[in-house]
Amino acid sequence: MSEPITRRKILVDYRIRAAKCENCGRVYFPPKSFCNVEGRRSRMRLVDHFYEKGTLVSGSVIRVHTKKFDYLQSFLSGVIHFQQDNLKVPGRITDYVPPPEEVDVTEFIDREVVPRFRKTYTDGASGLIYYSSMNFSFEDDYYPFQEYKPIKPSGSKNEGKPGIVGYGVYLPKFRIKNDGQDVLGVMERGLPFADEDTTTFAVEAGKRALIHSAIDSRYVKKCFVGSESAPYAVNPSMSTVSQVLELGEKYEDGFFSGGIDSQFACKAATDLFIDAAALVAYPTFGGEYVMVIGADNSQAAAGDPLDYTVGAGGTAFIFGKQDVIATLDCYVPYTSDTPDFYRRDGEEYPKHGGRFTGIPAYFKHVGTAMRAVLKACDLTPKDIQYVANHSPNAKFPYQVAIEAGFDREQIEPGLVVKDIGNLYSGSCPTALAAVLDIAEPDDKILMTSYGSGAGSDAYIFTVTNEIERKRERSITVKEQIENPHRQYVDYCTYRRWKER
Amino acid sequence: MKSIKKLKPLAAVVGAGRTKFGELWYKNPEELLTEAGLKAVESVEHGLMRKDIQTCYFGSFLYQVTNKLALIPGYMARELGMNIPMSNTEAACGSGGSALYNACLGIRSGVYDVALVGGFEKMTDRSGKIIDDLMFAGDPHEFDAGYTFAGLYASMMARYIHDYGDGSDGRCREALALVACKNHHHAVGNEYAQFRREFSVDDVFNSPLVADPVRMLHCSPVSDGAVALVVVSPEVAKKYTDTPIYIVGSQQATDDVSISSRESLTGIKATRLAMEKVLKETSMTMGDIQVAEVHDCFTIEEIFFLEDSGFCKKGEGWKIVYDSYNSFKGSKHIPYVNGDREMVVNAGGGLKADGHPVGATGVRQVYECFKQLRGEAGGNQVDNTLNVALCHNIGGTGGIATVHILMRELQ
Secondary structure (H helix, E strand, O other), X not given: OOHHHHHHHHHHHOOOOEEEEOOOOOEEOOOOOXXXXXXXXXXXXXXXXXXXXXXXXXXXXXXXXXXXXXXXXXXXXXXXXXXXXXXXXXXXXXXXXXXXXXXXXXXXXXXXXXXXXXXXXXXXXXXXXXXXXXXXXXXXXXXXXXXXXXXXXXXXXXXXXXXXEEEEEEOOOEEEEOOOOOEOOEOEEEEOOOOOOXXXXXXXXXXXXXXXXXXXXXXXXXXXXXXXXXXXXXXXXXXXXXXXXXXXXXXXXXXXXXXXXXXXXXXXXHHHHHHHHHHHHOHHHOOOEEEEEEEEEOXXXXXXXXXXXXXXXXXXXXXXXXXXXXXXXXXXXXXXXXXXXXXXXXXXXOEEOHHHHHHHHHHHHHHHHHHHHHHHOOOOHHHOOEEEEOOOOOOHHHHHHXXXXXXXXXXXXXXXXXXXXXXXXXXXXHHHHHHHOOOOOOXXXXXXXXXXXXXXXXXXXXXXXXXXXXXXXXXXXXXXXXXXXXXXXXXXXXXXXXXX | OOOOOOOOOOEEEEEEEEOOOEOOOOOOHHHHHHHHHHXXXXXXXXXXXXXXXXXXXXXXOOHHHHOOOOOHHHHHXXXXXXXXXXXXXXXXXXXXXXXXXXXXXHHHOOOOOEEEEEEEEEOHHHOOOHHHHHHHHOOHHHHHOOOOHHXXXXXXXXXXXXXXXXXOOOHXXXXXXXXXXXXXXXXXXXXXXXXXOOOOHHHHHHOOEEEEOEXXXXXXXXXXXXXXXXXXXXXXXXXXXXXXXEEEEEEEEEOOOOHHHOOOOOOOHHHHHHHHHHHHHHOOOHHHOOEEEOOOOEHHHHHHHHHHOOOOOOOOHHHHHHHHHHHOOOOOOOOEEEOOEEEEEOOOOHHHHHOXXXXXXXXXXXXXXHHHHHOOOHHHOOOOOOOEEEEEEEEOOOOEEEEEEEEOOOO
């Protein structure tokens, strides 16, 4: 598909955009410039259905498919009805794997569905990747439907200490067990469905962060996406996230916002927390919020020990000064040129630098940063309620925290790696989200990331009363881990879906 | 039949020819069209010289993609050795019917007296990619949703079963299989048909799943083939044959290309509109139609036609199929019966069994009716007293529908 066609499709498909006649209320998809009934009296405006729930009018399990969908084998396609605008659109039902025997699709009719931003298909290994929100999951299947209702901030935008305004976690539906035995404490892990990648994780996490924070997306002036598995080597995930979530003031078909994709192994996102907080406090920035996302389809070569710990997913944080749920109180980074883990340009999988991985790398950097940040804030481990460490496995983050003087109760809530695996750039952010899910006002949280190559960022956050008010809008990490609709796959499926 | 008034014909068919349908490995599309065209010309009873042909109307959907060629008028000017006006109509599976519709307009305008109408398609040259190619006739958003044509019709079929088959104890689903059984039964006597063998309901239900609930034997096949007609003005028809078949109704209607934008998934609005117009044009009712060539690209489409045409009420098409098939005692053509209405549908096997070289189909339907009305269908003749036939050709999932009514004797 040519780039101009792709760009035109993006403007419609990312937000499920239709045209509505303000005179008679009729809605047209794809958008058109006049109403069939009102004719020259038409007053058309664009309307989106990205945050709406629909119902399945009918569908079919496609067994003999077009070439573009070879990667999915068989799947459910259907016609989706959005009640409010009486609009119908075609869409694919994602995260559904049909059985080999005939499916009675009439049983799916009238089931509620929710739009999901997913890959549609790609132009081969070197061509463009096409995304769309016209992929839907069953509302009663895995992900609950959430409304996006921006709320006017309670305070002045010039007041308040910078911190986290909201967050969103996305963990895929599909899991793989480590054959009944834990690998360095990791029992099971998430994996992407065949149509997911780091960009789709980032969008879904960002969407949830907007819903949780209830801020207006047009006031988000910068977006950072940290990852080491970006689908493109050149072409940022960040611009896709901004386009889908409409970050920044809209102008023509773009937005007055910026950002970058960042790379520093597993600390690509956390390194930018301080930059996000600094920006919202800096008058020249001119924006109210910054979104930072850590997301990865964590890569590992088949048979590599990493292959039994890597997970998939992402977490997004929105930083601002109004209605913060946790203030950012202290920050200490620590960096050295330690070649413990790397991936050369053009290589598919990362490699370990042998014995550097443990003591001279992870433990040295994380331990040093943890101690330094406590000292900088004149705090002791007893002043901290929760520790959220980067988690390449379940043993390292536990051991480094114990060595720094913390106990099991402070460490355990952030050790979600046991059930979701190592999310690389999303690991530490997801651990932070897991403790924010349960934290009480005035709790202090110590978060310490680690990125190979190597460095750590240690942050101390203090939870505010605002966290309680926003809690009803979050889908917690625990809820996602324990979701009864999660599905387990075998190793072959895991490799097939992960490597797309 | 008594209700039919004396009609002023729009045009007349005086000759018809076709190729066999199926995998025709050794022919290029323009050769297929030439073969059908020459047969049509040679079939004209009193003779037709090439120089008598004033214009050509062709119908084809995919030849640019399947065979990497365009400007079919140029190819056919070379094949026929003529330099007359020619045009090609593209309306997906409705290309052939649309070409005939345009030819009728040309003749009705008075500009032409003699036209060659041809429909053709060469699909098997792209067997591995034809599923993708066919989706050019769907909305791009349907393609991006993973839909195939079978999938689109399967969604319509599923909704139909949901809305009208609930409580039928499986008879609705069986009726959808019986359409295939009937049309394959009809094709046994058709020497040109792609599949000349019987299939049982169990065969249909045991055939591979294509797009649930559509199985392989609910689908028309991928085919190569061409068909041609010699269409003339009524005033000159008797110059070419003593038994012209008159076109007394020619209508067309369109609808949104996407099924999702339509009012209903359980019928084809374009068919309904075109049928209303053609019955009004001819002052006929569905009770007057004795044989009909219906667009059965998937079996649900034949049931839709029974309802959209007014042959039966909405939601009762499957019952007509089920009861007609199971109450039939003969051995040849199985008519659909609704009260005092009786109509043989797809006497030659339809798209389902005769084959579906997309652009040729609409013209093939007229070929079949031409033969039936003239009593020239050989071993596949319904009966020799036929006088009124109808051809129904749609494009895509109903983005366009063209209907023609043909008569042997004007009342």
